[in-house]
Amino acid sequence: MKIQSLEDLKKISQAYEKQIYVPKGIKVNIGMASCGIAAGARAALDKAIETYKDNKNVEICQTGCIGFCEQEPLVEILAANKPRVLYQNITEDKIIDAIEGYMAGEFNKNKKWILGQLRDPRSLLDDDIENPLDGVDPIDDIPFMEDIPFYSTQVKIAMRNCGYIDPDSIEEYFAKKGYIAFLRALKNNKPSEVIDTVKASGLRGRGGGGFPAGIKWATCAKHHGDRYVICNADEGDPGAYMDRSILEGDPHSVLEGMLIAALGIGSKQGYLYVRNEYPLAVKRLVTAIKQAEAYGLLGKNIAGTDFSFKINISTGAGAFVCGESTALMSSLEGKVGRPRAKYVHTVEKGFRESPTNLNNVETYANVPAILLKGADWYTGMGTEHSKGTKVFSLVGKINNTGLVEVPMGISLRDIIFDIGGGIPKKKNFKAVQTGGPSGGCIPEQFLDLPVDFDELAKVGSIMGSGGMIVMDQDTCMVDVARYFVDFLRDESCGQCNPCREGLKQMLNILTDICDGNGKEGDIEFLEEIGAMMQKFSLCGLGTSAPNSVLTSILYFRDEYETHIRDKKCPAGVCKPLFHYEIDQEACTGCTLCAKKCPQSAVAGKKKEPHAIDQENCIKCGICYEKCKFDAIKIC
Amino acid sequence: MSKAAMMETVDAVEIDYIELDDIIEKDFDQDKENLIMILQAIQRHYNYLPKPALNYLSTKIGIPMSQIYGVATFYSTFSLEPRGRNIISVCLGTACHVRGGARVNDKLEEVLNIGDGQTTEDKRFTLESVRCIGCCSLGPVVKINEDMHGRIGSDEIEKVLDQYE
Numbered sequence: 001m002k003i004q005s006l007e008d009l010k011k012i013s014q015a016y017e018k019q020i021y022v023p024k025g026i027k028v029n030i031g032m033a034s035c036g037i038a039a040g041a042r043a044a045l046d047k048a049i050e051t052y053k054d055n056k057n058v059e060i061c062q063t064g065c066i067g068f069c070e071q072e073p074l075v076e077i078l079a080a081n082k083p084r085v086l087y088q089n090i091t092e093d094k095i096i097d098a099i100e101g102y103m104a105g106e107f108n109k110n111k112k113w114i115l116g117q118l119r120d121p122r123s124l125l126d127d128d129i130e131n132p133l134d135g136v137d138p139i140d141d142i143p144f145m146e147d148i149p150f151y152s153t154q155v156k157i158a159m160r161n162c163g164y165i166d167p168d169s170i171e172e173y174f175a176k177k178g179y180i181a182f183l184r185a186l187k188n189n190k191p192s193e194v195i196d197t198v199k200a201s202g203l204r205g206r207g208g209g210g211f212p213a214g215i216k217w218a219t220c221a222k223h224h225g226d227r228y229v230i231c232n233a234d235e236g237d238p239g240a241y242m243d244r245s246i247l248e249g250d251p252h253s254v255l256e257g258m259l260i261a262a263l264g265i266g267s268k269q270g271y272l273y274v275r276n277e278y279p280l281a282v283k284r285l286v287t288a289i290k291q292a293e294a295y296g297l298l299g300k301n302i303a304g305t306d307f308s309f310k311i312n313i314s315t316g317a318g319a320f321v322c323g324e325s326t327a328l329m330s331s332l333e334g335k336v337g338r339p340r341a342k343y344v345h346t347v348e349k350g351f352r353e354s355p356t357n358l359n360n361v362e363t364y365a366n367v368p369a370i371l372l373k374g375a376d377w378y379t380g381m382g383t384e385h386s387k388g389t390k391v392f393s394l395v396g397k398i399n400n401t402g403l404v405e406v407p408m409g410i411s412l413r414d415i416i417f418d419i420g421g422g423i424p425k426k427k428n429f430k431a432v433q434t435g436g437p438s439g440g441c442i443p444e445q446f447l448d449l450p451v452d453f454d455e456l457a458k459v460g461s462i463m464g465s466g467g468m469i470v471m472d473q474d475t476c477m478v479d480v481a482r483y484f485v486d487f488l489r490d491e492s493c494g495q496c497n498p499c500r501e502g503l504k505q506m507l508n509i510l511t512d513i514c515d516g517n518g519k520e521g522d523i524e525f526l527e528e529i530g531a532m533m534q535k536f537s538l539c540g541l542g543t544s545a546p547n548s549v550l551t552s553i554l555y556f557r558d559e560y561e562t563h564i565r566d567k568k569c570p571a572g573v574c575k576p577l578f579h580y581e582i583d584q585e586a587c588t589g590c591t592l593c594a595k596k597c598p599q600s601a602v603a604g605k606k607k608e609p610h611a612i613d614q615e616n617c618i619k620c621g622i623c624y625e626k627c628k629f630d631a632i633k634i635c
Numbered sequence: 636m637s638k639a640a641m642m643e644t645v646d647a648v649e650i651d652y653i654e655l656d657d658i659i660e661k662d663f664d665q666d667k668e669n670l671i672m673i674l675q676a677i678q679r680h681y682n683y684l685p686k687p688a689l690n691y692l693s694t695k696i697g698i699p700m701s702q703i704y705g706v707a708t709f710y711s712t713f714s715l716e717p718r719g720r721n722i723i724s725v726c727l728g729t730a731c732h733v734r735g736g737a738r739v740n741d742k743l744e745e746v747l748n749i750g751d752g753q754t755t756e757d758k759r760f761t762l763e764s765v766r767c768i769g770c771c772s773l774g775p776v777v778k779i780n781e782d783m784h785g786r787i788g789s790d791e792i793e794k795v796l797d798q799y800e
Contacts, residue, residue: 069772334668
């Protein structure tokens with residue numbers, strides 16, 4: 001059916017509320033985002049479907065990712081008048097026991113498998129309905145999800161539906177107040193009112209630059225021609241995957257955000273530029289677009305009005321620089337993705353030389369929430385110049401790897417130590433790298449810094465798309481800087497000298513330092529090249545490329561100096577600059593290292609201290625990782 | 636890739652121009668703007684971009700060969716040489732890097748005796764390094780064809796490779 005009015009939409013929405021909150025039988029939601037599938041969710045899903053194919057009382061469903069990647073596959077089980085329970089690490093061998101245990105009401109038996117129970121499954125957008133868990137007796141001795149440190153400070157707006165609905169079902173998105181914001185604006189508001197709301201919300205672009213979305217929309221709307229709305233889903237920052245998660249878990253929120261932008265700007269055609277490495281996201285988007293078209297929410301004369309909007313999907317082909325807006329548009333036109341100088345902004349002349357508005361996935365996902373709840377609601381969260389929430393991907397040397405959405409202004413310490421659970425194996429925190437290859441490394445002294453576009457810039461880093469790579473004492477900062485420079489040198493489009501040659505020279509110097517061939521003056525030279533690149537590169541990739549080198553020199557200069565002067569790598573990463581030795585006092589002679597050594601370079605008698613044959617040692621680090629007594633030392 | 640095509644050598648790959656026409660015309664409206672997606676479709680079909688197919692494409696949609704070559708070499712997904720039956724993508728994203736992705740890569744290069752972007756002589760494997768496939772929680776990650784192998788240690792590589800013919 002084609003939806004014609006808000007009433008039509010609300011009717012479907014209410015009908016499906018029951019399905020997602022109080023199902024008829026037992027509902028099993030299996031997290032089927034890429035990371036869940038990689039951890040074994042597909043096999044678990046197949047097994048459950050096969051086992052319960054004749055049992056109409058058990059419904060096996062898929063959802064997106066709720067963010068706690070460390071514990072995937074995650075499975076949620078619910079039923080009417082029963083608690084909603086989230087199970088962790090549920091692989092093929094455990095799924096049936098978990099479901100049977102839930103049905104029998106036996107929670108103590110498999111307690112280790114349970115992450116927690118929900119107190120309230122509603123999102124911030126549908127909290128006007130009654131909490132479906134009101135009056136349901138909770139299970140004793142099982143924590144509430146809302147009280148678990150990983151979740152307690154999170155506020156979900158962009159990721160509001162991820163993990164709670166079936167991403168392949170538009171009806172479940174309707175049940176979560178989906179498309180209401182768009183339809184209400186279409187029927188009741190002037191385009192300028194839509195833009196004014198987004199402006200008033202203070203929403204800033206979540207892709208990296210942090211430019212106010214409302215101002216961008218308003219400027220684009222002022223220019224004449226066929227205007228385009230583009231969604232940048234070319235998430236290229238290594239270590240950031242929130243956009244993938246939103247596309248895989250809640251594709252309609254992005255489509256609705258684009259529809260609202262099109263309405264405000266006056267556009268008939270939209271494009272989603274999706275990274276080629278995200279095949280599942282593309283598949284879910286194709287399904288989502290078809291469903292929206294079937295309901296008449298995309299296409300010609302939407303909901304009986306004269307507003308028409310079409311969305312096409314275009315896949316990238318593996319070029320980091322295509323995250324830059326002008327390069328992306330050039331790639332969309334089927335050309336080589338090289339950025340151009342922005343004397344004329346893309347809002348005036350972008351895709352096909354026409355006015356173009358480009359935002360990223362997370363930005364669009366925020367838009368329906370802002371329109372539904374109002375700008376005041378949104379500005380109630382965050383700091384003075386950074387409103388709302390931001391999704392971060394917490395990865396690297398951290399206990400709770402995952403995606404977390406927190407209000408702006410929360411401190412890095414809260415994110416890393418409270419939500420993230422700190423550093424594994426009791427090791428020491430060293431730095432956190434924010435903003436991907438264009439960002440910088442932030443040391444311990446700034447851990448109390450509030451997360452905010454401007455505050456991060458003050459210490460030389462950027463918010464970027466929200467990657468947060470945590471590094472511990474075993475991470476060498478020179479090696480990390482070299483890693484990013486190597487990455488960017490690969491990805492530089494090569495058309496401007498400062499970026500192309502600057503990165504090449506930086507990489508040579510950094511490689512020399514890591515190989516033990518560093519010399520006096522190298523650090524100063526790196527700083528000089530970095531400053532030149534920041535000033536004279538053509539696009540954002542080049543101007544931000546030296547950030548990781550410059551911040552690591554700024555905060556970890558001594559580490560560079562140790563590499564150059566003492567020819568030592570204190571973290572034990574740069575192979576020519578260290579060797580392993582066994583502490584004769586700490587070694588208990590447990591023989592574990594000798595057994596694990598691929599070179600048989602460790603020798604010693606049982607219960608007596610061992611020793612490493614330096615000639616044969618390839619410094620693979622396996623003994624260092626495996627030793628339970630801290631007896632392997634980096635020298 | 637069809638079985639027959641797989642047995643062909645580099646020079647003798649047979650191009651079915653009717654099929655190629657279908658890709659260019661039906662799937663992508665013979666539109667120049669769709670060049671990248673057309674190339675992706677050709678690569679899906681042949682496992683790489685055969686030169687005769689590109690020549691044909693050039694005349695068909697009116698883009699000079701130089702420009703097609705520019706696009707095919709600029710984007711990292713494209714390969715102008717035949718690739719192996721199994722594509723190994725070893726993730727060298729930041730999260731995998733700090734968790735020892737390079738060690739896994741070294742081991743793969745050693746076991747297969749090939750470098751980044753190369754194919755084994757028996758065409759069984761092609762090794763490609765990628766920067767982040769978004770499975771950072773499972774790092775280090777190796778993707779073989781569509782299968783994800785997470786939290787992989789360098790000592791487990793050989794066992795995993797055995798699963799692919």
